[in-house]
Amino acid sequence: MTPTLSLDTVTHRYGDTLALDDVSLTLSNPGIHGLLGRNGSGKTTLMSLVAGLRKASRGAITLDGQPVYENFAATSQICIIRESGDTTSEWTETINDGLTLARDMRPYWDDAYANRLLDRFQLSKKHKVNALSRGQRAKFACLLGLAARAPLTMFDESYLGMDAPTRYDFYDALLEDFMAHPRLILVSSHHIEEIAKLFEEVIIIEDGRVMLHESADALRGRGLTLTGPAAAVDAIAAGANVLSEKTLGSTKMVALYDVAPDLEERARAAGLETALLPIQDIFVHLTAKRGKD
Amino acid sequence: MTTAIARREPIFPKRILLDQLIFSIMVWAGFAVFMFALTFIVSLVREIEVSGWNIGGQPARWFAFVVGIYIGWTVLQLHVTHGGTRKGFAIQALIFSVAYAALLGALFVLTFFLEAGYYGLMGWPQALHQPELYAHPLDFGMALIQWVMIFGVWTLGGLLIGVAWYRNVILGALCIPLGLVAVSISTYTFSGEIGPMNWLRAFVPPQPGAVPAITAHLAIIAVFASLTWLAIRDIPIKNKSEAG
Numbered sequence: 001m002t003p004t005l006s007l008d009t010v011t012h013r014y015g016d017t018l019a020l021d022d023v024s025l026t027l028s029n030p031g032i033h034g035l036l037g038r039n040g041s042g043k044t045t046l047m048s049l050v051a052g053l054r055k056a057s058r059g060a061i062t063l064d065g066q067p068v069y070e071n072f073a074a075t076s077q078i079c080i081i082r083e084s085g086d087t088t089s090e091w092t093e094t095i096n097d098g099l100t101l102a103r104d105m106r107p108y109w110d111d112a113y114a115n116r117l118l119d120r121f122q123l124s125k126k127h128k129v130n131a132l133s134r135g136q137r138a139k140f141a142c143l144l145g146l147a148a149r150a151p152l153t154m155f156d157e158s159y160l161g162m163d164a165p166t167r168y169d170f171y172d173a174l175l176e177d178f179m180a181h182p183r184l185i186l187v188s189s190h191h192i193e194e195i196a197k198l199f200e201e202v203i204i205i206e207d208g209r210v211m212l213h214e215s216a217d218a219l220r221g222r223g224l225t226l227t228g229p230a231a232a233v234d235a236i237a238a239g240a241n242v243l244s245e246k247t248l249g250s251t252k253m254v255a256l257y258d259v260a261p262d263l264e265e266r267a268r269a270a271g272l273e274t275a276l277l278p279i280q281d282i283f284v285h286l287t288a289k290r291g292k293d
Numbered sequence: 294m295t296t297a298i299a300r301r302e303p304i305f306p307k308r309i310l311l312d313q314l315i316f317s318i319m320v321w322a323g324f325a326v327f328m329f330a331l332t333f334i335v336s337l338v339r340e341i342e343v344s345g346w347n348i349g350g351q352p353a354r355w356f357a358f359v360v361g362i363y364i365g366w367t368v369l370q371l372h373v374t375h376g377g378t379r380k381g382f383a384i385q386a387l388i389f390s391v392a393y394a395a396l397l398g399a400l401f402v403l404t405f406f407l408e409a410g411y412y413g414l415m416g417w418p419q420a421l422h423q424p425e426l427y428a429h430p431l432d433f434g435m436a437l438i439q440w441v442m443i444f445g446v447w448t449l450g451g452l453l454i455g456v457a458w459y460r461n462v463i464l465g466a467l468c469i470p471l472g473l474v475a476v477s478i479s480t481y482t483f484s485g486e487i488g489p490m491n492w493l494r495a496f497v498p499p500q501p502g503a504v505p506a507i508t509a510h511l512a513i514i515a516v517f518a519s520l521t522w523l524a525i526r527d528i529p530i531k532n533k534s535e536a537g
Binding site: 044048051052053054055070071072073075076077078079080082083086087088089091100101102104105106107108150151 | 297298299300301302308363367368370371372373374375376377378379380381527529530532
């Protein structure tokens with residue numbers, strides 16, 4: 001069962017700081033969806049509100065039509081794993097204590113899968129949580145998120161601290177588990193180039209507002225690079241929305257966004273090399289255009 | 294596909310109670326052995342005239358207080374981040390505090406009987422420094438009532454300070470004088486001693502005793518529980534970096 005998550009004109013303030021500004025968003029398709037944004041854009045606030053960890057200053061957040069905040073019928077269907085690893089206590093608790101808590105609290109918890117992930121991530125039940133390295137903590141937090149099998153699962157930068165091989169192992173585990181148990185998974189990450197291939201839909205949030213929400217395939221199709229002789233590239237790219245350009249001798253490469261439907265065909269006919277622009281590049285260009293450093 | 298599972302939020306704090314029960318029994322066993330050993334060491338330099346275990350009630354109530362803080366500070370966050378509600382936590386925490394106070398009270402009072410055997414063996418008198426609700430350590434009924442109430446107030450006091458401090462440092466600090474007032478009233482209703490807060494005499498019954506003690510402790514528990522709920526009901530669950 002994939003739930004429908006709806007945010008209707010959600011605004012959230014921390015004192016005088018506006019963190020989310022009139023956000024409306026609906027997610028109902030099963031998939032691994034990317035929530036992208038620069039630091040301070042409002043991603044963590046959005047996920048925290050969706051999980052009921054905070055109460056929105058204004059607006060409504062529902063899961064399958066039910067208000068999320070202080071509603072166990074909704075919150076028990078949601079799992080959020082934040083970068084700070086706050087689903088585990090760290091006084092004297094072991095990984096086994098963390099698993100026992102999750103088993104007790106999570107209605108969809110899969111113990112056998114959790115044990116397989118322990119082996120996969122090379123964690124021991126006897127390890128004390130406060131003695132784990134940052135990467136090990138991240139692995140344990142991601143394990144808790146995966147094995148919870150919540151219909152709405154959110155990973156908020158939760159694999160920061162993992163080294164590259166472990167991150168790729170996590171992406172594989174995430175995809176495998178999603179294929180076996182399709183559900184709504186929302187991932188925020190700064191490692192966009194690594195995980196973008198998993199995304200079904202992409203939401204880009206900037207300055208607390210949703211800048212873009214569309215399918216990952218459609219987004220990829222909106223960006224194009226052209227490479228070839230400078231004169232030919234300039235001729236084809238004339239009038240297009242140019243995000244960046246590089247020149248090496250007589251060869252030029254331009255990155256275009258929101259290209260005309262026939263532009264790729266014309267470029268190929270002119271002998272230019274074409275390639276889809278990676279989502280990360282589109283994200284960088286879209287958010288950098290706002291004049292931030 | 295994941296099959297939808299609907300269940301009610303549990304209100305009985307089974308896991309928290311079990312965790313704390315095991316931990317507290319371990320601490321109690323260690324503390325009892327320590328107190329008995331300490332009494333023996335003291336007996337080498339002076340006469341034993343009163344129950345050492347009764348004096349051990351001071352650190353015991355602080356232990357209950359710290360457990361209350363742990364529940365309010367740590368378990369609240371875990372409960373909500375794992376999909377529970379604040380209301381569900383508040384109900385569980387209240388039930389926990391009452392049940393935990395009963396457990397600690399029973400452990401504490403039953404230890405007087407172990408101490409009676411030990412003192413009998415050593416030929417020491419098991420008297421009280423001053424009578425409270427119970428005139429002798431083996432007055433099981435009254436001793437149990439007193440210690441359950443003490444542990445209840447201290448556990449709930451810790452819970453209140455834990456959640457208030459988690460919500461806001463100033464709010465947490467403001468709870469400290471409230472706690473001191475509660476402790477003074479609690480002590481007075483058992484022993485007639487009110488400590489440095491002599492001004493409180495205007496608000497307490499003229500004589501200590503079972504009825505004033507039970508009434509005062511129920512009132513303190515009601516106030517603590519109400520304030521705890523006010524602090525919890527819309528508390529933001531912060532990132533660990535913010536909360537620390």
